[in-house]
Amino acid sequence: MKQPHFNQATIIGSGPNGLAAAIELARAGCAVTVREAAEVIGGGTRTEELTLPGFLHDVCSAIHPLALASPFFRSLPLDAHGLELIQPPVSLAHPFDDGTAVLFGKSIEETGETFKNARDAAAYRRLMKPLVDDWERLMPDLLAPLGFPRHPILFARFGLRAMRSAQGLAKSHFEGARARGFFAGLAAHSMLSLDEVFTASFGLVLGITGHAVGWAIPRGGSQKIADALASYLRVLDGEIIVGAPVESIDEVLTPDNVVLCDLAPRGLLKIAGHLLPDNYRRKLERFRYGAAAFKIDWALDKPIPWTAKECLRAGTVHLGCTLEEIAVSESAPALGTHPEKPYVLVAQQSLFDSTRAPEGKHTGWAYCHVPNNSTFDMTERIENQIERFAPGFRDCILARSVMPPLKLEQHNANLVGGNISGGSADIRQLFLRPTRHLYSTPARGLYICSSSTPPGGGVHGMCGYYAARAALKVNR
Numbered sequence: 001m002k003q004p005h006f007n008q009a010t011i012i013g014s015g016p017n018g019l020a021a022a023i024e025l026a027r028a029g030c031a032v033t034v035r036e037a038a039e040v041i042g043g044g045t046r047t048e049e050l051t052l053p054g055f056l057h058d059v060c061s062a063i064h065p066l067a068l069a070s071p072f073f074r075s076l077p078l079d080a081h082g083l084e085l086i087q088p089p090v091s092l093a094h095p096f097d098d099g100t101a102v103l104f105g106k107s108i109e110e111t112g113e114t115f116k117n118a119r120d121a122a123a124y125r126r127l128m129k130p131l132v133d134d135w136e137r138l139m140p141d142l143l144a145p146l147g148f149p150r151h152p153i154l155f156a157r158f159g160l161r162a163m164r165s166a167q168g169l170a171k172s173h174f175e176g177a178r179a180r181g182f183f184a185g186l187a188a189h190s191m192l193s194l195d196e197v198f199t200a201s202f203g204l205v206l207g208i209t210g211h212a213v214g215w216a217i218p219r220g221g222s223q224k225i226a227d228a229l230a231s232y233l234r235v236l237d238g239e240i241i242v243g244a245p246v247e248s249i250d251e252v253l254t255p256d257n258v259v260l261c262d263l264a265p266r267g268l269l270k271i272a273g274h275l276l277p278d279n280y281r282r283k284l285e286r287f288r289y290g291a292a293a294f295k296i297d298w299a300l301d302k303p304i305p306w307t308a309k310e311c312l313r314a315g316t317v318h319l320g321c322t323l324e325e326i327a328v329s330e331s332a333p334a335l336g337t338h339p340e341k342p343y344v345l346v347a348q349q350s351l352f353d354s355t356r357a358p359e360g361k362h363t364g365w366a367y368c369h370v371p372n373n374s375t376f377d378m379t380e381r382i383e384n385q386i387e388r389f390a391p392g393f394r395d396c397i398l399a400r401s402v403m404p405p406l407k408l409e410q411h412n413a414n415l416v417g418g419n420i421s422g423g424s425a426d427i428r429q430l431f432l433r434p435t436r437h438l439y440s441t442p443a444r445g446l447y448i449c450s451s452s453t454p455p456g457g458g459v460h461g462m463c464g465y466y467a468a469r470a471a472l473k474v475n476r
Helices: 016-027 065-069 108-113 118-133 135-142 152-162 166-173 177-190 199-212 223-235 265-275 278-285 309-313 323-335 379-389 405-411 462-475
Strands: 008-012 031-035 090-095 101-104 239-241 257-261 292-300 314-319 344-347 362-370 397-403 446-448
Touching: 008 016, 016 031, 016 223, 016 257, 016 462, 065 199, 090 177, 090 309, 101 108, 101 177, 101 309, 108 118, 118 135, 118 152, 118 166, 118 177, 118 199, 135 152, 135 199, 152 199, 166 177, 166 199, 166 323, 177 199, 177 314, 177 323, 223 239, 257 265, 257 462, 265 278, 265 446, 292 379, 292 405, 309 314, 314 379, 323 362, 344 379, 362 379, 397 405, 446 462
Parallel strands: 008 031, 008 257, 031 239, 090 314, 257 446
Antiparallel strands: 090 101, 292 362, 292 397, 314 344, 344 362
């Protein structure tokens, strides 16, 4: 069936991927309109006063290593459109029960020294240095759909390690609990059980970005990323309409107007299911969303009182101590259970960005992983983990905002069941998502550009970029 030739495009959804798709199409000369159902743009990059007036909290994403590493974002003049990215002195701290912490900074050597094990420090250097040294050539292949890599030897070097489970790589490369626990904390961003293949890839990618570009914090909140993308799109004469939900794809899909959907498969089915053949529709219905997040934001009277004071130098803190403890926590969602000691990701943006809270006050941001659609209240368990490493933390709390999985989905329909990564990224969905057609659908002129397509979750815009390139390729 002949594909339409278009000179107009409608983007449904204004998350980073939707805005990236809009920018790429506008740069190619298309007249672009973005329609956003909410009254504010941003999708997963929104910032709101969730607790008390004057306290700015990132609703979903908070720390942005992939924003700095993204080849697409790096091609845009986002700093000229108001985006200022702050680099904490240390990207990540991983504290232990003895009151010390592994510190993850730009230096591979200094990071290794905090393992307090010379053999593990040397093993870490052998593992990471070749990848970090070539990160600018490697990253475009890592943040791309599966295909023939531009740098096959470099990609193969990464792939031989990345295809392993995080547990397997950690145990084979490191002998000490500190190095193993640190790597487990990185890999647990996958939201998968750490004995699954390819979970090592998540730890490696986050390790590469931390050493190469750092884990950045947008001054003023994650909303500033969306605002900068929107500002640049308007320079390209793109239009953004908020409070404009699309109830049916028939409203916007015409022979000369292509439509790219920054939607999860469930959202696409809701508005366009009647145009899709049964076999494709069934594939979208079978798409698996994976583990969910249980998130809390706090307004704090003072900084989190970490026992390991060096944690105050870090934008992010991983709580979970050892590989074994983190592995138990991360296997729980797949079993439908809730860990007593959850692996908790903490962000403390106000330590480095004074715009986030009133003078002398601070914010805290944290989440753990739970089963999809969980209704179990993890508040006490999350706060117990923080108290474990920061006694007196509860005394600092002025107010809290609790977002269990269903509340996250209510805030952003793409977070199906509370999943924040566009769907499970296990081996069955890591490369071919949401189907083997990737960005294309059987309906003429209709594409998917959300994080349910490659390369998946994270604030990098590459899903939107590649979806736009797919549409433009057909349009030639």
